Amino acid sequence: MTPAPRTVAVIGGGIAGLTAAYDLAAAGCEVTVLETSDRVGGKLRQAEVGGIAVDVGAESILARRAEGLDLVRDIGLIDAIEHPSTASASIWTRDALRPMPPTVMGVPADLQALLASGIVTEAPESAPAAVPDEDVSVASFVEQRLGREVVDRLIEPLLGGVYAGHSDRLSLRATAPQVLALGGDLVSGAARSLAERAQAQQSSQPSPVFFAPTGGVGTLPDAIVAAGDFAVRTSTTVRGLDRLPAHEPGSPRWRLTIGPTTAIEHLEVDAVVVATPAPAAARLLSDVAPRAAFALAAVEYASVALVTFCLGGEFRTTGSGFLAPPVDGTVIKGASFSSSKWQWSRDAASDRAIVRTSIGRAGETLLLQNDDENLVRLALADLTAAVGQAGPVIDAHVHRWGGGLPQYEVGHLDVVDEIDADIASVEGLEVCGAAYRGVGIPAVIGTARVAAARLLGRETLGS
Numbered sequence: 127m128t129p130a131p132r133t134v135a136v137i138g139g140g141i142a143g144l145t146a147a148y149d150l151a152a153a154g155c156e157v158t159v160l161e162t163s164d165r166v167g168g169k170l171r172q173a174e175v176g177g178i179a180v181d182v183g184a185e186s187i188l189a190r191r192a193e194g195l196d197l198v199r200d201i202g203l204i205d206a207i208e209h210p211s212t213a214s215a216s217i218w219t220r221d222a223l224r225p226m227p228p229t230v231m232g233v234p235a236d237l238q239a240l241l242a243s244g245i246v247t248e249a250p251e252s253a254p255a256a257v258p259d260e261d262v263s264v265a266s267f268v269e270q271r272l273g274r275e276v277v278d279r280l281i282e283p284l285l286g287g288v289y290a291g292h293s294d295r296l297s298l299r300a301t302a303p304q305v306l307a308l309g310g311d312l313v314s315g316a317a318r319s320l321a322e323r324a325q326a327q328q329s330s331q332p333s334p335v336f337f338a339p340t341g342g343v344g345t346l347p348d349a350i351v352a353a354g355d356f357a358v359r360t361s362t363t364v365r366g367l368d369r370l371p372a373h374e375p376g377s378p379r380w381r382l383t384i385g386p387t388t389a390i391e392h393l394e395v396d397a398v399v400v401a402t403p404a405p406a407a408a409r410l411l412s413d414v415a416p417r418a419a420f421a422l423a424a425v426e427y428a429s430v431a432l433v434t435f436c437l438g439g440e441f442r443t444t445g446s447g448f449l450a451p452p453v454d455g456t457v458i459k460g461a462s463f464s465s466s467k468w469q470w471s472r473d474a475a476s477d478r479a480i481v482r483t484s485i486g487r488a489g490e491t492l493l494l495q496n497d498d499e500n501l502v503r504l505a506l507a508d509l510t511a512a513v514g515q516a517g518p519v520i521d522a523h524v525h526r527w528g529g530g531l532p533q534y535e536v537g538h539l540d541v542v543d544e545i546d547a548d549i550a551s552v553e554g555l556e557v558c559g560a561a562y563r564g565v566g567i568p569a570v571i572g573t574a575r576v577a578a579a580r581l582l583g584r585e586t587l588g589s
């Protein structure tokens with residue numbers, strides 16, 4: 127068996143890179159994280175809005191998957207987490223905020239409740255059909271069984287919220303395995319799934335769906351760095367990755383080319399974890415794992431913008447926020463009432479309200495060409511139309527996430543299997559991050575932990 131590497135370079139200091147670095151360092155490796163921007167965290171980031179540090183990237187972590195909570199426990203933060211005070215979201219459609227009826231990722235469990243919500247105009251007809259063997263788009267799977275209105279007014283806003291994508295292109299297997307698991311009779315499957323969940327909740331402690339560290343998800347990166355025993359070099363771009371000829375046992379296998387083109391530097395290590403988004407990974411891997419690089423180069427990304435408001439006056443809304451179906455043609459695709467959701471945000475905001483609005487889906491680049499001032503104006507107009515009154519605006523902040531979210535198109539998991547096979551054929555090399563098996567933070571952490579375990583010659587870290 128190959129011995130565990132002594133020195134490891136982790137390229138990319140997002141949640142994936144930091145998690146891999148944490149695990150490798152905990153196992154005794156000498157680890158350096160190389161991050162091109164001036165701070166770690168990637169899509170976990172905070173900015174000041176109205177003098178309050180708020181999340182301008184990810185803001186909540188799924189608690190139903192274990193990976194997020196496990197990491198937080200490992201770094202000693204488990205007693206400093208919060209669950210949202212409210213989880214009831216609405217759909218903003220047909221000129222009203224309409225409470226979301228019971229669904230499994232947009233698949234209704236009760237058609238009468240859906241009709242009563244006013245989200246659809248007619249009760250959809252349920253048309254059960256066999257589950258196909260091959261991957262299909264989420265839209266085609268649901269449309270065949272429940273009609274287009276359910277796709278347009280429930281599935282699309284939900285997927286738009288998570289992937290900033292279009293359900294006509296997104297892979298069922300990669301982006302909505304919960305929907306696939308409902309089987310061919312979607313409504314019965316959803317009703318059964320929710321009933322099972324309710325029963326499980328009754329027989330054990332209620333388990334909230336989401337959590338965040340007190341102070342916000344954006345505080346997590348620095349907490350990992352503080353808890354881990356690894357080095358971080360920010361403002362350091364990795365430009366090239368080469369395999370060194372093995373001169374003698376124990377000599378480094380990899381050479382990284384780093385830094386500005388005017389002051390190139392090299393770093394030699396035993397192993398490398400590439401934890402960047404797909405375009406950068408494709409460039410870095412082009413010589414050392416060309417098949418993986420080719421597949422990664424084809425993964426498309428959606429750009430999004432978050433417009434965060436600090437509002438004065440009374441912000442009279444209930445619930446955690448809303449999602450807007452793209453068929454309604456609104457600029458914002460949803461809003462999160464942060465200071466209604468999180469106690470830490472409420473405490474910091476005091477008599478003000480923090481509201482995040484999000485803009486942009488795959489392919490909608492024109493909208494994002496608006497300057498910041500216009501984006502704020504457009505987002506505020508939509509927010510006001512949705513909630514009735516929003517203001518006065520004390521402060522507004524725009525954060526643009528160019529290439530923010532990978533689009534898992536139909537067949538994505540086969541592509542990832544090919545990438546995995548190519549990477550596995552190269553000793554001392556691993557990849558991880560949002561491009562592979564889920565964009566949510568727990569899934570991303572999962573890929574990082576697997577990458578670290580493989581480099582250490584273990585199947586999982588526990589083994």
Ligand SMILES: Cc1cc2nc3c(=O)[nH]c(=O)nc-3n(C[C@H](O)[C@H](O)[C@H](O)COP(=O)(O)OP(=O)(O)OC[C@H]3O[C@@H](n4cnc5c(N)ncnc54)[C@H](O)[C@@H]3O)c2cc1C
Binds near residue numbers: 142160169403568
């Ligand atoms: C607006 C937004 C909101 C989101 N909200 C949520 C949420 O609430 N909950 C949730 O679970 N998920 C959410 N997500 C998704 C989740 O945040 C991301 O999928 C996840 O954080 C990605 O982590 P990562 O480490 O794979 O990649 P990234 O965060 O993209 O980190 C990769 C890092 O690599 C660096 N890098 C790139 N190239 C190089 C190079 N050549 N050399 C060195 N460094 C390089 C980048 O600068 C970056 O810091 C959201 C995403 C976005 C965009």
